[in-house]
Amino acid sequence: MTADASTPPVIVLVRPQLGENIGKAARAMLNFGLTEMRLVSPRDGWPNPAAGPAASGADVVLANARVFETVAEAVADCPHVYATTVRKRGVTKPVVTPEEAAVQMRGAHGRSAILFGPERSGLETDDVALARTILTVPINPEFGSLNLAQAVILVAYEWSKGEALASPPEVALDPPAPHEELEGMIGQLNAMLEQANFFFPPDRTPATLRTLRTLLTKPGWSSQEVRTLRGVLSALAGAKAKRSA
Amino acid sequence: MTADASTPPVIVLVRPQLGENIGKAARAMLNFGLTEMRLVSPRDGWPNPAAGPAASGADVVLANARVFETVAEAVADCPHVYATTVRKRGVTKPVVTPEEAAVQMRGAHGRSAILFGPERSGLETDDVALARTILTVPINPEFGSLNLAQAVILVAYEWSKGEALASPPEVALDPPAPHEELEGMIGQLNAMLEQANFFFPPDRTPATLRTLRTLLTKPGWSSQEVRTLRGVLSALAGAKAKRSA
Numbered sequence: 031m032t033a034d035a036s037t038p039p040v041i042v043l044v045r046p047q048l049g050e051n052i053g054k055a056a057r058a059m060l061n062f063g064l065t066e067m068r069l070v071s072p073r074d075g076w077p078n079p080a081a082g083p084a085a086s087g088a089d090v091v092l093a094n095a096r097v098f099e100t101v102a103e104a105v106a107d108c109p110h111v112y113a114t115t116v117r118k119r120g121v122t123k124p125v126v127t128p129e130e131a132a133v134q135m136r137g138a139h140g141r142s143a144i145l146f147g148p149e150r151s152g153l154e155t156d157d158v159a160l161a162r163t164i165l166t167v168p169i170n171p172e173f174g175s176l177n178l179a180q181a182v183i184l185v186a187y188e189w190s191k192g193e194a195l196a197s198p199p200e201v202a203l204d205p206p207a208p209h210e211e212l213e214g215m216i217g218q219l220n221a222m223l224e225q226a227n228f229f230f231p232p233d234r235t236p237a238t239l240r241t242l243r244t245l246l247t248k249p250g251w252s253s254q255e256v257r258t259l260r261g262v263l264s265a266l267a268g269a270k271a272k273r274s275a
Numbered sequence: 276m277t278a279d280a281s282t283p284p285v286i287v288l289v290r291p292q293l294g295e296n297i298g299k300a301a302r303a304m305l306n307f308g309l310t311e312m313r314l315v316s317p318r319d320g321w322p323n324p325a326a327g328p329a330a331s332g333a334d335v336v337l338a339n340a341r342v343f344e345t346v347a348e349a350v351a352d353c354p355h356v357y358a359t360t361v362r363k364r365g366v367t368k369p370v371v372t373p374e375e376a377a378v379q380m381r382g383a384h385g386r387s388a389i390l391f392g393p394e395r396s397g398l399e400t401d402d403v404a405l406a407r408t409i410l411t412v413p414i415n416p417e418f419g420s421l422n423l424a425q426a427v428i429l430v431a432y433e434w435s436k437g438e439a440l441a442s443p444p445e446v447a448l449d450p451p452a453p454h455e456e457l458e459g460m461i462g463q464l465n466a467m468l469e470q471a472n473f474f475f476p477p478d479r480t481p482a483t484l485r486t487l488r489t490l491l492t493k494p495g496w497s498s499q500e501v502r503t504l505r506g507v508l509s510a511l512a513g514a515k516a517k518r519s520a
Contacts, residue, residue: 061420062415173306175333180306187432228510245494258486265471
């Protein structure tokens, strides 16, 4: 699925803790014209009675919020996934400011999703691994204390700035495949590697999986490219099956 | 009194109602490096015990806050006074966005002050009359619901952009591998695909090879990533060899 260049980003709250903060995030979004919220495993379930009052009238955002079990499911239809972090992390992904992200999102084909972590701890490494880009708010190095709704409002504010002026992208490159297609390919490869006893020793497996995911997320392959690669993997698996038959 | 061009603006809260909101405004300020708060006739007096907990550690801002009876006294030393309003008002003053205000303030001689009105009602006409410029946050015309701390944070955020304090982390991404390393990986894959009879029919082979090459060149994988992928390929080939043995 592709979408118009000006399709607003989806705000994904990953394991949010307090309903009040979900409401505040909704209010922050709607102030700047964002309406699509997705929730990944909200701690206290959903709907949450504390969200409505905190939304100060942004009920439409809460009413349309969709709940998912995993981050991967929440961003399945989004080719462009950003992970917000306040601090630099030891990851080898491009890091952009809210301003740069807004420019990218306006020029992008297909939906963008922006992940925000739980209030206390922020996104985990596995959440960040799903994103192609890190979104970091440049902040006072001696006092970084942005709350969830504040992080959301800064990102939404930057996005809204270009709305009247957004010009269509110059080159119609094939957009990156929706996330679920990439996920399917990664799953296929991992299964093959499992069979090949690639994951050894076992305690290194999570790190190895993350390394592979990062590496395969980096290209931003299109749907067509992902299909080609899945053909490659099937051929390799098929050859193996035939030979061992 | 003149000050350096980079003198940070003073945040002036005019007749703030809740101590909690004063604390939140302090927190918003310090996140983006602003430290000078002035209070005009805070409703519940000053200090206010509700402010500290809401400041989440931005105590230095509260401790140094100065209290004034009138707006005129609060901005007496400031040549540049901005009045924030969410909606455009029927006043004949220039109206700027937070972004434009930040540019002006950075280039200005002498201190800038930014007035924020009481939570419920905003600035009164007499307060606005003291300002030379109106600062308006462009907002969803169908849902304008910025609270005090949110208005402060957007203004502080824009101001901080021009400051060196907060440049985004320049992550030294690993450079793409030298071409011969990529070539080695492509050769390894192609040999495996040859064995797997992937290239069929034969007259399509050159196009298929080109497609694969394009797709594998796109990511700009680093040397380390190329080594990881060669390990993956070897594992898959090894599994095949073992099974066919």
